[in-house]
Amino acid sequence: xxxxxxxxxxxxxxxxxxxxxxxxxxxxxxxxxxxxxxxxxxxxxxxxxxxxxxxxxxxxxxxxxxxxxxxxxxxxxxxxxxxxxxxxxxxxxxxxxxxxxxxxxxxxxxxxxxxxxxxxxxxxxxxxxxxxxxxxxxxxxxxxxxxxxxxxxxxxxxxxxxxxxxxxxxxxxxxxxxxxxxxxxxxxxxxxxxxxxxxxxxxxxxxxxxxxxxxxxxxxxxxxxxxxxxxxxxxxxxxxxxxxxxxxxxxxxxxxxxxxxxxxxxxxxxxxxxxxxxxxxxxxxxxxxxxxxxxxxxxxxxxxxxxxxxxxxxxxxxxxxxxxxxxxxxxxxxxxxxxxxxxxxxxxxxxxxxxxxxxxxxxxxxxxxxxxxxxxxxxxxxxxxxxxxxxxxxxxxxxxxxxxxxxx
Amino acid sequence: xxxxxxxxxxxxxxxxxxxxxxxxxxxxxxxxxxxxxxxxxxxxxxxxxxxxxxxxxxxxxxxxxxxxxxxxxxxxxxxxxxxxxxxxxxxxxxxxxxxxxxxxxxxxxxxxxxxxxxxxxxxxxxx
Numbered sequence: 001x002x003x004x005x006x007x008x009x010x011x012x013x014x015x016x017x018x019x020x021x022x023x024x025x026x027x028x029x030x031x032x033x034x035x036x037x038x039x040x041x042x043x044x045x046x047x048x049x050x051x052x053x054x055x056x057x058x059x060x061x062x063x064x065x066x067x068x069x070x071x072x073x074x075x076x077x078x079x080x081x082x083x084x085x086x087x088x089x090x091x092x093x094x095x096x097x098x099x100x101x102x103x104x105x106x107x108x109x110x111x112x113x114x115x116x117x118x119x120x121x122x123x124x125x126x127x128x129x130x131x132x133x134x135x136x137x138x139x140x141x142x143x144x145x146x147x148x149x150x151x152x153x154x155x156x157x158x159x160x161x162x163x164x165x166x167x168x169x170x171x172x173x174x175x176x177x178x179x180x181x182x183x184x185x186x187x188x189x190x191x192x193x194x195x196x197x198x199x200x201x202x203x204x205x206x207x208x209x210x211x212x213x214x215x216x217x218x219x220x221x222x223x224x225x226x227x228x229x230x231x232x233x234x235x236x237x238x239x240x241x242x243x244x245x246x247x248x249x250x251x252x253x254x255x256x257x258x259x260x261x262x263x264x265x266x267x268x269x270x271x272x273x274x275x276x277x278x279x280x281x282x283x284x285x286x287x288x289x290x291x292x293x294x295x296x297x298x299x300x301x302x303x304x305x306x307x308x309x310x311x312x313x314x315x316x317x318x319x320x321x322x323x324x325x326x327x328x329x330x331x332x333x334x335x336x337x338x339x340x341x342x343x344x345x346x347x348x349x350x351x352x353x354x355x356x357x358x359x360x361x362x363x364x365x366x367x368x369x370x371x372x373x374x375x376x377x378x379x380x381x382x383x384x385x386x387x388x389x390x391x392x393x394x395x396x397x398x399x400x401x402x403x404x405x406x407x408x
Numbered sequence: 409x410x411x412x413x414x415x416x417x418x419x420x421x422x423x424x425x426x427x428x429x430x431x432x433x434x435x436x437x438x439x440x441x442x443x444x445x446x447x448x449x450x451x452x453x454x455x456x457x458x459x460x461x462x463x464x465x466x467x468x469x470x471x472x473x474x475x476x477x478x479x480x481x482x483x484x485x486x487x488x489x490x491x492x493x494x495x496x497x498x499x500x501x502x503x504x505x506x507x508x509x510x511x512x513x514x515x516x517x518x519x520x521x522x523x524x525x526x527x528x529x530x531x532x533x534x535x
Contacts, residue, residue, distance in 0.1 A: 057464075058462065058464040058492075061464040061488060061490045061492065065488075142439045143440075144441070146440075146441030146443050146491075147442070147443065150488075152490045160495060161441050
């Protein structure tokens with residue numbers, strides 16, 4: 001038998017399995033993965049910098065557009081930080097509505113993930129089923145907030161839209177129907193041989209590695225790390241609600257699937273409690289345009305894990321600094337560990353199992369020369385000429401095109 | 409899934425009405441809280457320009473056209489339909505409608521001017 005050669009293949013930036021651009025350079029020996037280099041930064045949009053040039057009110061909508069799936073996560077996290085600096089007493093009802101939308105968002109995100117995971121392992125029926133059921137949640141979100149995505153329910157000092165008893169009934173009806181479906185999916189996940197055989201032992205992340213690499217959310221909980229911001233550092237209305245934090249000790253993709261599915265049931269439990277205990281009263285307090293100087297760190301348990309926002313105010317109507325740490329940034333490092341010594345065919349599902357959102361993650365790129373420790377700041381024209389040179393070396397010449405467009 | 413249970417689902421699906429609708433013959437009703445195309449009531453506007461200040465994308469411009477008379481130019485291509493301007497307006501001069509059919513072949517047709525004489529809004533630049 002011939003000795004298997006070592007070689008490197010690039011996967012991405014146009015990834016065949018995921019819908020977002022990110023690049024993985026995979027070192028292979030035969031079918032076996034020796035190591036993975038992850039390169040982020042294809043989706044950098046400069047949102048943090050843009051936030052500094054807009055007022056707080058405008059930032060709420062900009063921040064909301066960091067991610068399409070967990071838009072409520074980011075806007076709530078930002079708004080919480082600003083409210084803390086301004087020391088606003090947010091009405092209870094507003095906090096309950098935020099919690100309700102947040103949990104509905106978690107349900108739709110987990111359903112979406114389950115469908116994607118089914119698709120990655122070639123179980124497209126699951127994709128069709130879950131995405132059909134997800135429509136019910138999307139309709140409910142549209143009913144409550146006015147939109148299917150980018151709900152725009154948050155404002156500094158409360159929420160923008162109230163809910164009435166007719167809507168409560170609709171939500172309860174949808175939740176009942178979805179709970180039944182979720183029990184069915186749990187049955188599939190636990191009894192169906194195809195799923196457990198495909199997912200067990202794939203993407204192993206032992207508990208100590210999850211802690212060492214700083215995994216968050218279902219990725220960490222699937223490895224037996226009992227951590228949830230909703231319980232550990234309660235925000236919104238979670239202090240008054242009772243729910244369990246789901247953990248699993250499988251430490252593989254199967255464990256993460258089980259955690260997400262069981263979390264759905266907890267979410268339904270929370271939604272029911274929120275609707276039952278929803279206090280009466282106003283839904284927002286008036287927020288000042290100028291936020292006093294100060295800083296705040298806000299944490300939020302997104303469907304994908306812990307989301308952290310840092311806001312620094314300087315007394316004007318614009319923030320001085322906004323920093324976003326999306327859950328995927330914490331989780332993406334674990335992929336390297338999970339893929340080591342596994343087969344290339346496992347790669348799509350292992351990456352999908354952390355429920356990555358690369359546009360959330362791409363905040364700032366720091367380029368370091370590996371040989372020297374010195375940091376270097378590259379100006380815009382320098383960066384441009386560097387990239388032109390790089391493309392020239394690859395055999396792509398933009399001179400003609402630039403002339404045509406009028407940029408010299 | 410047991411075959412019997414599956415058969416029930418198959419038969420149920422045959423007699424269920426389709427999930428899709430025959431657009432544009434039939435149209436979907438938008439939810440009540442939907443934020444669609446904006447509408448401007450020139451008579452109510454006091455020209456405080458809070459909507460201009462709060463718009464995240466600078467999609468709305470309020471111009472003074474006479475004594476206590478204002479017009480609004482709304483760029484539907486820039487608008488992100490957050491309806492913050494509707495919340496910011498102290499006089500309820502702005503309203504978010506349920507209109508979603510905004511597709512145009514020419515980008516210029518997305519710039520709409522609302523005046524006192526033209527409360528429905530007309531395209532700013534005719535092509």
